[in-house]
Amino acid sequence: MFSTITSGAIYGINSYLTQVEVDTAQGLPGFDMVGFLGNEVKEARERVRVALKNAGLNLPAMRITVNISPANIRKDGTAFDLPIAIGILVSMNILPADSVKDILFLGELGLSGEVKFVRGVLPIVMEAKKYGITKFIVPCDNRREGAVIHNVEVMGVRDVSQTILYLKADYETRRKLLQQAETEEKMQDEIIVPGQKNIEDFNEINGQESVKRAALVSAAGFHHILMIGPPGSGKTMIAKAIPSILPPLTMEESLEVSKIYSVSGMLSAREAIIKKRPFLNPHHTITENALAGGGRIPKPGVISLAHRGVLFLDELPEFRRSTLDILRQPLEDKKVQIARNYGNYTYPADFILVGAMNPCPCGYYPDPNKCRCTPFEVKRYMNRVSGPILDRIDICTEAPKIDIKNLTENRINETSQQMRNKVMEARERQDFRFQNTGIMFNSQMGPKEIKNYCSLGLKEQAILERAFSKMNLSARGYHRIIKVARTIADLEKEDTIKSIHLSEAICYRNNDQKYWC
Amino acid sequence: MEINEETNNEKSCKQSDKQQEMLSYGYWLHNIPGVGNKTILELLEQIGNEKDIFEASEKKLQPFITSRQLKAFELSRKNWKPEEEYKKLAKRNISFVAITNPNYPKKLSNIPDAPYGIYVKGKLPKDEIPSVAIVGARTCSEYGRYMAAQFAASLAFSNIQVISGMARGIDGIGQRAALEAGGSTFGVMGSGVDVCYPEENILLYQNIIKSRKGGIISEFPPGTDPKPSFFPMRNRIISGLADVILVIEAKEKSGTLITVDMALEQGREVYALPGRVSDELSFGCNRLIKQGAGIAISPEDFIQELFMVSTSDIKGRNKTGRKQNFSTLENIILQSLELGPESLDSIFHKIISSETMEAREYTLPQIIEGLMELCIKGIVMQENGSYIIIQHTV
Secondary structure, eight states: OEEEEEEEEEETTEEEEEEEEEEEESSSOEEEEESSBOHHHHTHHHHHHHHHHHTTOOOOSSEEEEEEESTTSOBOSSTTHHHHHHHHHHHTTSSOGGGGTTEEEOOEEOTTSBEEOOSOHHHHHHHHHHTTOOEEEEEGGGHHHHHTSTTOEEEEESBHHHHHHHHHSOHHHHHHHHHHHHHHHHHHHHHSOOOOOOOOOGGGOOSOHHHHHHHHHHHHHTOOEEEEOOTTSSHHHHHHHGGGGSOOOOHHHHHHHHHHHHHTTOOOSSOOSOOSOOEEOOOTTOOHHHHHEETTTTEEOHHHHTTTSEEEEESGGGSOHHHHHTTHHHHHHSEEEEEETTEEEEEEOOOEEEEEEOSSSSSOTTOTTTOOOOHHHHHHHHTTSOHHHHHTOOEEEEOOOOOHHHHHOOOOOOOHHHHHHHHHHHHHHHHHHTTTTTOOSGGGOOHHHHHHHOOBOHHHHHHHHHHHHHTTOOTTHHHHHHHHHHHHHHHTTOSSBOHHHHHHHHHHHHHHHHHTO | OOOOOOSSOHHHHHSOHHHHHHHHHHHHHTTSTTOOHHHHHHHHHHHOSHHHHHHOOHHHHGGGSOHHHHHHHHHHHHHOOHHHHHHHHHHTTOEEEETTSTTSOHHHHTSTTOOSEEEEEEOOOOTTSOEEEEEOOSSOOHHHHHHHHHHHHHHHHTTOEEEEOOOTTHHHHHHHHHHHTTOOEEEEOSSOTTSOSSGGGHHHHHHHHHTSSOEEEESSOTTOOOOTTHHHHHHHHHHHHOSEEEEOOOOSSOTHHHHHHHHHHTTOEEEEOOOOTTOHHHHHHHHHHHTTOEEOOOHHHHHHHHHOOOGGGOTTOOOTTOOOOOOHHHHHHHHHTTTSOEEHHHHHHHHHTSSSHHHHTOOHHHHHHHHHHHHHHTSEEEETTEEEEOSOOO
16 A cells, blocks of 8 residues: 655755655565665664564565655655654554644654654754644654744654554544643753853953953944954953843744754754854864865754854964865855755855964963064964955954953953843844845945945044054955944944044954054 | 166276286185185185185195195185186176275274175175164064164164164164165175075065165175074174174073174174063163163164264154144053053053043043054054053153
8 A cells, every 4th residue: 555654854954845655565575765865764674664563563574665755855864764654554554544644754763663853853844834734743852843833733752652642543632642742841841950051241251341342343243353362361251251242043043043953953852942142162173074064965064053143263273274264255155055966055154253362372472571482483373364364354352461450350340231232222223224235234244335334524534544554554454444433333322433433443453463464 | 586786896896806816716715615714814824815825736735724625625626717606706796805805894804703705795884984783682572673673763864884684573673774764784694695584584685785775795605595503603793894783672591692792702882772671572681781781772862972973963853752732531541551561451441440530431442542543643553462652752
């Protein structure tokens, strides 16, 4: 007999629906699977056979053929185990064909018959909903992830027997089972309270006022920022606190980010959706593939996991140069395209790049009393960060050696919440300004927008010109200064860029001038 | 390397044929492997002029040189055609000057262990014009950088020749500033005159030759690559060519101090630029001062004290001492910078924790604006994260 089950698969961070077709027929007993399948999918044969056996259901001595359509797209992953098993059960007449109608199945099987966590439930549920599918059966660990989407019914199952029980039940019993699963989940929540992760707050950081200010500007205009300073000056602490002043994720953004995490299998059973801005802090030994996304079937890399959040690269020059240069295109396009045998994959990568570095190998340059590096060593160290990357960093700030007085002082610092409010106000101004332009932040302005939105008065123009001639600023810094000045003006609730804003922006540019001249 | 330079050394043109001939033999003598400065001087004393040595028999030479040297002598005498080689050298715009030649700098010939011959690309320093060697650390601070440039420029304005080693840091900065001020400056190399080391100073190297006022000098034959052991030797020429040595910045154990030792041996005057006692880069200088070196407190003072040139003669300098109008905030910022370089953060802290109520009101952006204004005016400068006053106001 023939049966078909709806399932889904992921492609990049997008997904598509698939039909799992199962046929059982008289003939030489066997189990064949077709449909351009990856190795994990092919192995489903053994998992399904044993899982069903251990659930008390032996496969019949018949010729079983499974096809997963569309058969021209390569399929990977283990989420087809459950639909295949259900398809076999339907074609064996153990389950009525009606019972699986309009339900989408996803799940990996263990040999004992249990249903295990799979990747990509969220994007598949989102996609399926577009096609009018509202009922889903997924592993119980993925239930919440699916249930994030409104107006869909997501049942989480633990094992094959439970799935059969659910499918055999009538409408009322199904409702009951569903509710039961939900209450069980809630009870678990009560037992294990998700540990509130300690995020850094800006009020814990004493001193470094100028760096904090730069961080505020960076967050307000989504400018990439680089902090240079000796070890122990608080660069890392400030970087870690930056997510706390970014506006909270909107629902739309949150789904976008969650999709990426879902595809990477990084959503935990309890955390169905990413509500906090991501903060990614890869170690400097990271490879190109891990950063941009890689593998035969590319998974999202760190830059995509940092989408809508902060990518913090500590000890910037310690990263391999080739790895850093990977960032060039994503910093420009806000996405990364990876081409592979089986197609092109595009992952979003819109993040604030926060870099931190020492000014020289020993870390203390230009303090002549401590630094033992030769000028050549310093130059070589700085040159590990390539010009094109620097070109895309709008704000460069100096984190000086911190004074012991600052640490012991009991000062009331601005809290992250206060700073966040300022950021949000500045963002509102930007939203208003860039209505219908496709731009969201000041940092994304091109020369045309700069001309439109950042007109300078005569006095300001004069300051800029004088600064350029006196301070040896490079021409490439010109637009960056204006963009940053625009953000500063937004923070100060000013409609026009005043000289005070311009001066501050110049100050942020002036810094890297010294190091990379 | 395409350099627009003089096609022929004027001095060598004026020289008599006899002197030219001697120089060509001297060039040969200076290029025999294994025969050093001392041997050459000894031979000159015992046998006669360069030509005599070239034509001297083995027997005549034997008492003064080792057998190995003798072999080298024979070999090079066979293969070396003095006149041709000398012409080749002239074609490359390099001139050779031997101690026996009247063009050889008098100041240099007076030092112990004076080099028998030196190679020059460009000009030689003039004997009648005073010259100052500006030396200092390769790794220098912004203060040192600024001061080296100031002193060099003032010396150039006063028509004083600036001698240095063209090294990284103070040396190169001083020479660059002297060139920019239109003065004449001479780079003494630790390699052949046609080898620019460090490579990053190639522009300076070319500009010195182009300026037609200065030159590149070395005692090492053209094509010689720099070696660590060459630099102390070079240093004796730096101090030898100069009347006064000015040390800008030096750590306690610095190569610069070798130059100073040589200068003292040669009887040159040594001046040092004082620095803060806590700055390691000024240890060497401060120690020299303690030991009795002259104190260079300002370019004008330095020049006047040494060469009796009054400051009014120094053209082109008008910056220092000019009264400027500053806003209240700018004055407050300048005050906070009075004790030395400060980072933006500490300037901010100093101001908001100061005693006057008015000052405490300033916000960080306001202070940044004032600071940038001062930077643009050229009063304050950023030195890798800290700001320093580079121009003291009255």
